[in-house]
Amino acid sequence: xxxxxxxxxxxxxxxxxxxxxxxxxxxxxxxxxxxxxxxxxxxxxxxxxxxxxxxxxxxxxxxxxxxxxxxxxxxxxxxxxxxxxxxxxxxxxxxxxxxxxxxxxxxxxxxxxxxxxxxxxxxxxxxxxxxxxxxxxxxxxxxxxxxxxxxxxxxxxxxxxxxxxxxxxxxxxxxxxxxxxxxxxxxxxxxxxxxxxxxxxxxxxxxxxxxxxxxxxxxxxxxxxxxxxxxxxxxxxxxxxxxxxxxxxxxxxxxxxxxxxxxxxxxxxxxxxxxxxxxxxxxxxxxxxxxxxxxxxxxxxxxxxxxxxxxxxxxxxxxxxxxxxxxxxxxxxxxxxxxxxxxxxxxxxxxxxxxxxxxxxxxxxxxxxxxxxxxxxxxxxxxxxxxxxxxxxxxxxxxxxxxxxxxxxxxxxxxxxxxxxxxxxxxxxxxxxxxxxxxxxxxxxxxxxxxxxxxxxx
Numbered sequence: 001x002x003x004x005x006x007x008x009x010x011x012x013x014x015x016x017x018x019x020x021x022x023x024x025x026x027x028x029x030x031x032x033x034x035x036x037x038x039x040x041x042x043x044x045x046x047x048x049x050x051x052x053x054x055x056x057x058x059x060x061x062x063x064x065x066x067x068x069x070x071x072x073x074x075x076x077x078x079x080x081x082x083x084x085x086x087x088x089x090x091x092x093x094x095x096x097x098x099x100x101x102x103x104x105x106x107x108x109x110x111x112x113x114x115x116x117x118x119x120x121x122x123x124x125x126x127x128x129x130x131x132x133x134x135x136x137x138x139x140x141x142x143x144x145x146x147x148x149x150x151x152x153x154x155x156x157x158x159x160x161x162x163x164x165x166x167x168x169x170x171x172x173x174x175x176x177x178x179x180x181x182x183x184x185x186x187x188x189x190x191x192x193x194x195x196x197x198x199x200x201x202x203x204x205x206x207x208x209x210x211x212x213x214x215x216x217x218x219x220x221x222x223x224x225x226x227x228x229x230x231x232x233x234x235x236x237x238x239x240x241x242x243x244x245x246x247x248x249x250x251x252x253x254x255x256x257x258x259x260x261x262x263x264x265x266x267x268x269x270x271x272x273x274x275x276x277x278x279x280x281x282x283x284x285x286x287x288x289x290x291x292x293x294x295x296x297x298x299x300x301x302x303x304x305x306x307x308x309x310x311x312x313x314x315x316x317x318x319x320x321x322x323x324x325x326x327x328x329x330x331x332x333x334x335x336x337x338x339x340x341x342x343x344x345x346x347x348x349x350x351x352x353x354x355x356x357x358x359x360x361x362x363x364x365x366x367x368x369x370x371x372x373x374x375x376x377x378x379x380x381x382x383x384x385x386x387x388x389x390x391x392x393x394x395x396x397x398x399x400x401x402x403x404x405x406x407x408x409x410x411x412x413x414x415x416x417x418x419x420x421x422x423x424x425x426x427x428x429x430x431x432x433x434x435x436x437x438x439x440x441x442x443x444x445x446x447x448x449x450x451x452x453x454x455x456x457x458x
Contacts, residue, residue, distance in 0.1 A: 121188025
């Protein structure tokens with residue numbers, strides 16, 4: 001189905017069914033459609049905090065997938081994690097109910113807004129999306145937001161605002177972001193990832209990001225905000241007109257005079273060679289300086305002045321599972337972070353080390369067999385500043401292990417690595433080892449945060 005037809009379906013539909021409604025992105029889209037008067041329901045394989053939240057909002061959620069669930073729907077919206085063997089997808093096809101991919105539904109939603117800021121990149125999308133959203137909200141604008149993680153400010157991962165500004169996370173997996181319509185395309189970085197889809201490797205990924213960037217250049221007053229320090233981004237976007245940001249190389253928005261106090265960065269932002277503002281971040285790590293620069297460039301384009309950008313970057317408090325403090329055990333502070341790629345792990349570990357007065361103890365749950373196999377050596381070398389790393393079993397997500405990889409093998413290949421297997425075993429080892437001044441950093445995109453719950457429950 002072409003986009004014009006998809007948009008026509010959604011314009012005329014009144015009853016929407018979401019397959020996999022409990023996911024962070026799918027649930028946000030479902031909430032927004034529900035807020036706009038659509039009759040929304042959906043299904044997910046298991047009950048969760050998110051499905052309970054959907055039900056509390058008046059959205060019917062079925063536990064498990066059943067063909068009968070889609071009966072009466074005007075359209076069925078599905079996520080990339082769902083395959084064609086799903087009984088609801090199969091039944092929708094049999095009945096001729098239009099199937100709409102999640103990204104296309106989001107594309108339809110954003111088309112009605114004047115300024116559309118889409119944050120892409122292999123890493124940091126959720127944090128930068130939340131930073132931009134916070135600046136716009138705090139400065140008096142009223143954006144609609146679709147983020148990949150929850151914030152306390154929004155009370156979730158989404159926000160319904162007026163028709164002027166739309167801020168969204170643009171995921172590259174399965175080229176989802178090519179169905180979006182940004183007027184500002186932010187490219188934070190580009191890395192090899194999602195090799196189950198990007199079988200052509202890094203060059204295929206770079207080509208997709210270039211296509212995404214060019215969407216904004218075709219829009220009225222459109223710009224591309226890109227990382228001048230990221231080699232793959234510079235290569236992928238060569239020859240395109242860019243608004244650049246960076247720390248090391250010449251950039252339109254540059255961080256200078258950087259210093260750290262207690263692990264948090266303070267610095268000047270220069271815009272096009274002139275002092276723009278001075279700010280101090282409340283989220284740790286050099287990677288967040290890059291996020292802040294991208295957010296500053298995007299917010300400035302949206303009409304926010306420098307003083308407001310400085311103030312609201314400084315009081316941005318972070319978001320769920322992005323170096324989020326969960327409590328303490330044995331005098332050690334416990335944090336969780338969504339990092340699940342070697343570059344993300346290095347950034348999170350470096351940020352923790354700046355904060356740490358004692359030892360840095362990590363738990364890592366690798367995410368998907370394909371990623372673990374294709375980046376095995378990089379994973380093994382990602383924890384250089386950690387004192388000990390406990391590896392739990394690989395989170396399979398949508399995959400089966402046809403790669404012959406294991407967390408036990410990854411632990412053996414990592415300096416300071418030890419196989420823990422289950423969350424309970426990892427928590428037991430950490431509880432026995434933790435002492436005052438230590439930081440316990442629990443890493444991964446799966447359900448490994450349960451380890452933090454086990455540690456801090458008492």
